[in-house]
Amino acid sequence: MEFKEAKNKFVQTWGALGSQWGINKTMAQIHALLMVSNEPVSMEDIMEELQISRGNASMNLRALMDWGIVYKEYKAGERREFFTAEKDLDELAVKISRERSKREIKPALKILKEVSTIEAKDSAEEKHFVDQTSKLYDFVLKADNMLDKMTEFNDNWLGKLVLKIMK
Amino acid sequence: MEFKEAKNKFVQTWGALGSQWGINKTMAQIHALLMVSNEPVSMEDIMEELQISRGNASMNLRALMDWGIVYKEYKAGERREFFTAEKDLDELAVKISRERSKREIKPALKILKEVSTIEAKDSAEEKHFVDQTSKLYDFVLKADNMLDKMTEFNDNWLGKLVLKIMK
DNA sequence: TTAAACTTTCAAAAATAAATGAAAGTTTAA
DNA sequence: TTAAACTTTCATTTATTTTTGAAAGTTTAA
Numbered sequence: 343m344e345f346k347e348a349k350n351k352f353v354q355t356w357g358a359l360g361s362q363w364g365i366n367k368t369m370a371q372i373h374a375l376l377m378v379s380n381e382p383v384s385m386e387d388i389m390e391e392l393q394i395s396r397g398n399a400s401m402n403l404r405a406l407m408d409w410g411i412v413y414k415e416y417k418a419g420e421r422r423e424f425f426t427a428e429k430d431l432d433e434l435a436v437k438i439s440r441e442r443s444k445r446e447i448k449p450a451l452k453i454l455k456e457v458s459t460i461e462a463k464d465s466a467e468e469k470h471f472v473d474q475t476s477k478l479y480d481f482v483l484k485a486d487n488m489l490d491k492m493t494e495f496n497d498n499w500l501g502k503l504v505l506k507i508m509k
Numbered sequence: 510m511e512f513k514e515a516k517n518k519f520v521q522t523w524g525a526l527g528s529q530w531g532i533n534k535t536m537a538q539i540h541a542l543l544m545v546s547n548e549p550v551s552m553e554d555i556m557e558e559l560q561i562s563r564g565n566a567s568m569n570l571r572a573l574m575d576w577g578i579v580y581k582e583y584k585a586g587e588r589r590e591f592f593t594a595e596k597d598l599d600e601l602a603v604k605i606s607r608e609r610s611k612r613e614i615k616p617a618l619k620i621l622k623e624v625s626t627i628e629a630k631d632s633a634e635e636k637h638f639v640d641q642t643s644k645l646y647d648f649v650l651k652a653d654n655m656l657d658k659m660t661e662f663n664d665n666w667l668g669k670l671v672l673k674i675m676k
Numbered sequence: 677t678t679a680a681a682c683t684t685t686c687a688a689a690a691a692t693a694a695a696t697g698a699a700a701g702t703t704t705a706a
Numbered sequence: 707t708t709a710a711a712c713t714t715t716c717a718t719t720t721a722t723t724t725t726t727g728a729a730a731g732t733t734t735a736a
Contacts, residue, residue: 345635348624352642355620362613364531366694377645380637385713395696400714421704421711429641431648446529453522457515468512470547474596475519478544481598484667491674500651506674507658533724552683562726567684588681588734 349378353392368394369402373412373427382415382424410437432500436493447486454479519545520559535561536569540579540594549582549591577604599667603660614653621646 343351353374360370371392376383389399403425406412411434415424428434458475462468495502510518520541527537538559543550556566570592573579578601582591595601625642629635662669 343623343627345627345630345638348627348642349638351620352624352638355617355624359613359617362531364529368694378638378641380634396713397697397715398695401695404714423713431644435648435652446526450522450526453518456510457519457522460510460512460515463512467547471512471516471519471545474545475515477598481602481667484671485602488667488671488674491671500648500655503674504651504655504658507655507670535724563683564685564727565725568725571684590683 352378366402368392368398369405372399372402373406376412376425376427377429379426382417382426384422384424386422388425409441432496432498435500436496439489439493443486443489447482451479451482451486454482516545533569535559535565536572539566539569540573543579543592543594544596546593549584549593551589551591553589555592576608599663599665602667603663606656606660610653610656614649618646618649618653621649 353371356374356377357367357371360373361367372388375388375391385396385399385403388394388403389396392399403412406427407414411428413426413428415426417424428437454475458472458479460468460472462472492503493499520538523541524534524538527540528534539555542555542558552563552566552570555561555570556563559566570579573594574581578595580593580595582593584591595604621642625639625646627635627639629639659670660666
């Protein structure tokens with residue numbers, strides 16, 4: 343396979359994977375493009391390479407920066423802005439975990455807490471509801487905490503974790 | 510909060526969480542509904558409770574069964590089919606992990622392998638591409654294997670894992 | 677058999693999410 | 707200042723995903 347073909351295939355695949363996990367395709371594609379670029383890329387180049395509009399590029403770059411996984415860079419003597427992606431994969435995974443926890447898991451936990459603490463009347467139906475949502479609350483809380491702990495190792499956490507689990 | 514309100518809130522929240530993680534809303538809602546029901550529910554009741562069409566209910570129930578997290582049940586002397594959800598959360602997490610790995614991670618890994626093994630010419634650009642995608646391949650492979658190992662504990666794996674990581 | 681009771685399928689419609697592009701906003705160099 | 711070079715915003719359009727509902731399919735009891 344040729345370089346250009348491989349690069350395109352990678353960008354498409356990363357985009358599709360993003361969609362499947364609730365991240366919009368273009369956002370994932372821009373991230374993919376930046377990850378495999380050895381130097382900062384201008385918005386113009388991103389638009390050209392992915393065949394997307396200026397607005398689309400701008401909004402998704404903003405979103406990626408909000409996630410903390412893409413950075414703006416300024417080149418001396420250049421008016422334009424350039425962009426780079428977080429390339430350290432441990433760091434990338436940590437940031438994605440943290441953001442998803444903050445934006446999605448934590449709010450869901452709050453609701454789970456609310457609904458699991460209603461006063462259950464004596465019907466089996468209501469008892470089961472409280473029981474099941476309580477268990478779910480505990481489970482999600484534990485999983486969320488664990489993810490936090492895991493990524494706290496920070497440097498090469500995945501490798502360290504594998505060791506810890508194996509032995 | 511009243512039971513009916515709490516139940517509805519739970520179903521809506523679970524549905525929204527599903528969407529954010531690439532699972533269609535109705536599928537997640539049906540699953541939520543079944544999880545908190547203490548007895549099997551008919552398609553009719555699901556349609557009624559979620560205000561959805563027969564076709565929608567049928568297709569999403571099929572999908573949930575394909576995921577292995579919802580089961581068909583037959584009641585003696587009843588023509589209709591009833592449905593229940595996997596209620597054991599360890600088991601639920603294991604099944605979801607396995608399916609997502611099989612459907613999404615494994616195919617992505619295959620592509621990553623392909624593109625990371627191209628013959629890189631001596632340009633810095635191509636070298637960086639091969640280097641970065643190789644690292645990504647290793648990372649994703651390791652993460653995928655770890656998830657496998659984690660869920661292999663099977664019974665109360667999350668709890669056991671927490672213990673193992675803490676000490 | 678057959679017909680009633682039920683489920684599945686899938687083309688078309690509806691709903692939702694994402695992308696466009698032009699206007700408004702911002703920055704910088706002269 | 708100001709005007710050129712650039713970025714952001716957001717109402718509108720386009721694309722994608724989901725849902726509907728009616729027809730086709732299946733099962734069961736008589």
